Amino acid sequence: MMNYEIRTVTNEKIRHQIYDKVDYFIQKERLKDIFSTGHPDILRVRKIASKYDLLKLDLPREYGGMGADVVTMANIYFRLGKISANAREIVGMGHGRLLLDRWDEDRQRWIDRIVSGESFVGIGITEDGAGSDVRKIKSSIRHLDGISSILNVNKDYISRIYEADIFVFFVRNVEDGAISCVVVDDLNSIDCLRVSRQPMGLDGWSFGGLVIRDLKIPRSNVLHGEGKGLDVLKRHFAYWRILVSMLCLGSAYQAIEETIAFCKERPIFGGRLSDLQSVGHRLAESVTYIEAAKSLCIMAAKAIDESSNNALKLSSMAKWYSTEVAYKCLHMCVRLQGARGYEFNNSTRRRLLDIEGFLIADGSNDLMKSIIYKELVGKDIYNKTLLR
Ligand SMILES: Cc1cc2nc3c(=O)[nH]c(=O)nc-3n(C[C@H](O)[C@H](O)[C@H](O)COP(=O)(O)OP(=O)(O)OC[C@H]3O[C@@H](n4cnc5c(N)ncnc54)[C@H](O)[C@@H]3O)c2cc1C
Structure with a gap:
């Protein structure tokens, strides 16, 4: 449990x-x-x-x-x-x-x-050579003695590189190769290289790489026990993915409401776009998918609240299903808006670009399906699917 x-x-x-x-x-x-x-x-x-x-x-x-x-x-x-x-x-x-x-x-x-809002926390897992396959992480921690450790970090494609002054990194123990979770508690006061990338969406959020070389930190900055990083990732993201899923569904739901308002106004063939039954059916299907996905999210949320054994599986289901539903609904909405929906600054288009990021971020949807499959068939077959 x-x-x-x-x-x-x-x-x-x-x-x-x-x-x-x-x-x-x-x-x-x-x-x-x-x-x-x-x-x-x-x-x-x-x-x-x-x-x-x-x-x-x-x-x-x-x-x-x-x-x-x-x-x-x-x-x-x-x-x-x-x-x-x-x-x-x-x-x-x-x-x-x-x-x-x-x-x-x-x-x-x-x-x-x-x-107090003075500090904000970022999370650094991904590296150029370690995305879904977190076991390939090369950033490292080396313990000098019982008190101090040396940290080397080279993360990429991560958010919050400018907003966060506290960063939690997932790194490899030099001694035994296990993954640990470690905090750097004041990024702004250390020597740290930030490399900006330009994301499609994510307005207001920075994105890119962080490099830290030979930083001495207290060994007590290792969180949840040395070498426990993979367990921490599982637990934390089982929670986090549910929030992200509901976020995406909320975004799609709002876009549907705005698109309905648009359809009621848009004159077409002597009537309004909302008068066309095929349009109505598309909107009806979309809200149905959203309600179904929300139910799955709440089921997963309850599973975590009740420390149920199937929490990770349900959360993985919620993540891939909800983000795909949100993406499809938003895509339907931009198309209903015709050429307006193709404009870069169209608000529904912006929502679509944001949600596209969540098909990949916080564990790609393919990875979610692998986690579910592991629960269905066990570790041996799962490992084969990952070519291990
Ligand atoms: C908007 C955004 C924000 C992000 N923020 C952060 C952050 O704050 N911190 C952080 O650490 N990382 C962050 N990431 C990185 C994100 O976690 C990784 O992009 C993600 O884990 C996938 O890694 P990758 O991009 O290297 O793709 P890869 O792992 O190389 O995957 C490439 C493709 O293969 C697919 N794939 C993966 N595994 C399987 C499988 N078993 N079977 C079939 N197909 C598979 C993937 O779905 C993908 O389509 C962010 C990414 C995005 C897009």
Whole structure:
């Protein structure tokens, strides 16, 4: 059974109070306007969210947080997606949850910085030679003694390279080759090379490579135990993929609503686009797919909240299915908008480009299917499918 380190909000009333608070924040701070500019300032929005105490949402209660469960966070991420997929992580701990392996004074300082909006956490797994195949990671950690270690990092195609000042890296132990999860807690005060890449979507988020050479760090910066990196990845992304899935569905849902409004207005053949039955059926199918995908996400979220054995499988199902559904619905929406949908700055087109990233990011959809297949047939056949 997997321990997901999150306290469950069992009280439906509290859950709805949290949704009301998030909705109020979204409206009061005009987040739709901020994200429609195409260059939202994510860190500024997080700073504002901290004033509403919303960065503590999924921080467990024992660390002083609100302890929102996965179902609650999933429903919040659907709301964020309606604004834009780029509004993810404007509330909650984001990848900062990786720092919650145990309590000590350093960790408390990191948490305080995160929930005040002063700091933000990035995650560095991918390297040029290690994408889906994380076992090929070459970034490394070498332990000098019981107190200090030397870190070498060469990550690429990762987000938040400028926004995050705390970074969690997945690196190989020089001693035994196992993968560990390690934190660098102040990226801005060390010698670090950032290489920018230009993504198709991801407005407001940086993307590219990070290189760190021979950085001395405390050995206690290894999180969740030395050599436990692959387990950490599984646990963390089982959670994270559900949020991302709901984010993508929220984005597609909003686009469908906007496309319906467009169809009601658009004159065609003496009537309106919405009068055509084939158009209506396409829209009806799309909302059906979205509701089905949402149900799968909530089922997966409950599985994590209840520490169920099939949480990883359900979360993998939710991720590939939801992101594909969102992508297909958005593609249908841009096509219904005719030539307008082909414009670069068309808001539905921007949503489509954002969601395309999530077919790959946070574990590619092919990888999700491999995880599910592993559960079906066991490790031996699974290893063959990965040519091991
Ligand atoms: C928008 C975006 C944001 C990202 N942010 C981050 C980040 O913050 N941190 C980070 O560490 N990484 C990040 N990534 C990188 C992302 O995690 C990797 O791109 C992803 O893991 C896939 O690795 P890859 O690109 O090297 O593709 P590869 O692993 O080389 O895969 C290439 C193709 O093969 C397919 N494939 C993979 N495995 C299988 C299989 N078993 N069977 C069949 N086909 C398969 C893939 O689906 C893909 O289509 C981000 C990527 C994107 C697009």
